[in-house]
Amino acid sequence: MQALSNPKPNNISSKSYLYKLLGKRHLLWLWYQSKRECVISLKDFRLFTSPIKKEEENEVFLWHAPSCRYTRLTPPDAWIFRLAMSDEKEAKSLIEELSLHYTTAELAAAFQRHTILMNKLEAISTPPPSTMEPPPQKGEMLMFGNLLCNLKCAYCLSRDAREEADKGKAPKLMPLETARQSVRFIAEKMTGKAEHIYINFTLGGEPLLSFDRYRLLRDYCSEVSDEFGIPVTLNMNTNGTAFTDGFIDYCEQNGVTMAISIDGPQEIHDAMRPFQSGRGSYDAIVKNLPRILNSGHPDINNTAAGAVLTALNPYPKPVYQHLIELGFRHVVVTPVRDDPDREWSLNEKTTKAFQDSYTEYAEWLLECLVNEDDRIYAAVIEHDFFGRYLIRVLRGTKQPYRCEAGRTTFGVGIDGGLYPCDSFVKLPQYRLGDVFNGIYKEKQSAFLKDTMTDEKPVCRDCWARYQCGGGGPPNPKGFKNL
Numbered sequence: 001m002q003a004l005s006n007p008k009p010n011n012i013s014s015k016s017y018l019y020k021l022l023g024k025r026h027l028l029w030l031w032y033q034s035k036r037e038c039v040i041s042l043k044d045f046r047l048f049t050s051p052i053k054k055e056e057e058n059e060v061f062l063w064h065a066p067s068c069r070y071t072r073l074t075p076p077d078a079w080i081f082r083l084a085m086s087d088e089k090e091a092k093s094l095i096e097e098l099s100l101h102y103t104t105a106e107l108a109a110a111f112q113r114h115t116i117l118m119n120k121l122e123a124i125s126t127p128p129p130s131t132m133e134p135p136p137q138k139g140e141m142l143m144f145g146n147l148l149c150n151l152k153c154a155y156c157l158s159r160d161a162r163e164e165a166d167k168g169k170a171p172k173l174m175p176l177e178t179a180r181q182s183v184r185f186i187a188e189k190m191t192g193k194a195e196h197i198y199i200n201f202t203l204g205g206e207p208l209l210s211f212d213r214y215r216l217l218r219d220y221c222s223e224v225s226d227e228f229g230i231p232v233t234l235n236m237n238t239n240g241t242a243f244t245d246g247f248i249d250y251c252e253q254n255g256v257t258m259a260i261s262i263d264g265p266q267e268i269h270d271a272m273r274p275f276q277s278g279r280g281s282y283d284a285i286v287k288n289l290p291r292i293l294n295s296g297h298p299d300i301n302n303t304a305a306g307a308v309l310t311a312l313n314p315y316p317k318p319v320y321q322h323l324i325e326l327g328f329r330h331v332v333v334t335p336v337r338d339d340p341d342r343e344w345s346l347n348e349k350t351t352k353a354f355q356d357s358y359t360e361y362a363e364w365l366l367e368c369l370v371n372e373d374d375r376i377y378a379a380v381i382e383h384d385f386f387g388r389y390l391i392r393v394l395r396g397t398k399q400p401y402r403c404e405a406g407r408t409t410f411g412v413g414i415d416g417g418l419y420p421c422d423s424f425v426k427l428p429q430y431r432l433g434d435v436f437n438g439i440y441k442e443k444q445s446a447f448l449k450d451t452m453t454d455e456k457p458v459c460r461d462c463w464a465r466y467q468c469g470g471g472g473p474p475n476p477k478g479f480k481n482l
């Protein structure tokens with residue numbers, strides 16, 4: 001990139017200097033656009049004010065999306081950027097304001113720094129492959145093992161399937177043969193490509209209600225592990241209401257890892273996750289936690305809490321705080337996935353409330369960082385909906401697609417149908433094949449192409465695209481891009 005000609009600040013007011021620099025119609029912007037070989041687009045920038053020191057120091061940071069880098073700006077540098085990113089009307093009022101605050105010499109120096117910075121950013125705009133987030137070295141199979149449950153959670157992903165099964169129109173349990181073939185399928189597919197395979201047989205219902213089946217599958221995972229020479233871990237997502245000491249002993253002896261679904265403080269949890277009778281399930285979970293979280297076994301005492309955030313209470317901060325207080329060392333909070341017209345769903349009307357509450361939560365995380373508050377380690381983890389974005393910012397890595405669905409992660413329905421992940425099970429347009437006959441390659445390729453961030457018109461120019469990874473494909477059980 002050529003440097004702009006040196007500004008000549010002598011003998012002119014700062015206002016006329018700025019007008020001269022920018023011209024009648026936002027010259028800086030036009031100049032960047034007109035350079036055909038220039039890879040810099042002003043859409044790729046975002047200015048942030050420091051949420052911690054905004055009062056005293058007015059710190060401003062500039063984020064550059066393609067290189068995943070941010071840099072601290074002095075106040076006049078930040079003004080120059082605002083000017084470059086503003087439209088004509090805004091530019092005029094910014095010039096008025098700028099000329100009141102800064103001398104011509106200060107503005108000229110800021111503009112020089114701006115040019116140098118843009119030159120540097122252009123040089124790194126096509127980052128080397130090492131800045132890509134490395135794909136996880138694991139294969140994952142998410143199986144709808146059963147449709148039996150003692151709870152009646154409002155947002156249950158299996159709500160409709162369970163109703164069908166209750167009417168006798170569908171089976172309630174995955175046949176053992178299908179479950180075994182699912183384990184074999186992922187082992188065959190991922191051996192040599194992954195270091196570890198995780199099986200989650202426990203979606204769709206409560207695993208402890210079909211525990212005999214679960215035990216048999218666990219034994220089969222050991223056989224497959226020996227046969228393929230790769231560790232195969234059977235994980236369990238449980239609603240945490242049906243634990244017995246015998247079950248916890250079993251987990252400790254067999255290296256079964258767990259995640260417990262609990263939505264945070266009692267009133268929030270009980271409103272969404274009652275027993276079939278309508279009674280809240282919070283007390284039944286909490287009474288078992290000391291035994292689990294103080295277990296001598298590191299896989300058991302590290303059991304994660306999984307909470308769902310709904311529009312009825314879209315505040316992540318108190319949820320994390322409460323679950324950490326209960327003793328969880330890992331907390332995963334995820335915005336609800338349900339039909340957009342439900343009162344608890346994420347949709348056009350409720351998105352703003354989620355955005356505001358996540359901003360408040362992010363400010364709390366920053367306070368934790370500044371105050372060396374260890375609670376941040378329970379919250380900022382790769383599995384967490386928000387934590388993974390922060391981790392990407394801190395590492396400066398890019399994620400060119402949303403997640404591993406359809407790549408190294410698959411979902412299996414009770415009938416053995418293969419889908420990109422559990423969110424798509426039973427949606428015929430996303431069926432990729434089945435565990436007995438394999439994957440239809442063309443369907444898989446089409447799905448993967450649709451999930452690439454740079455392919456999506458709505459995400460392509462978004463400043464956060466490589467931290468977000470882009471939204472998922474359109475899904476009836478979710479709001480547009482989430």
Ligand code: SF4
Pocket residue numbers: 149150151152153155156157158204205206239261273
């Ligand atoms: S515990 Fe899980 S499977 Fe059971 S109703 Fe709640 S969300 Fe659905």
Ligand code: SF4
Pocket residue numbers: 453458459460462463464465466468469470471481482
């Ligand atoms: S889903 Fe939204 S935030 Fe993510 S990349 Fe697309 S437009 Fe940006």
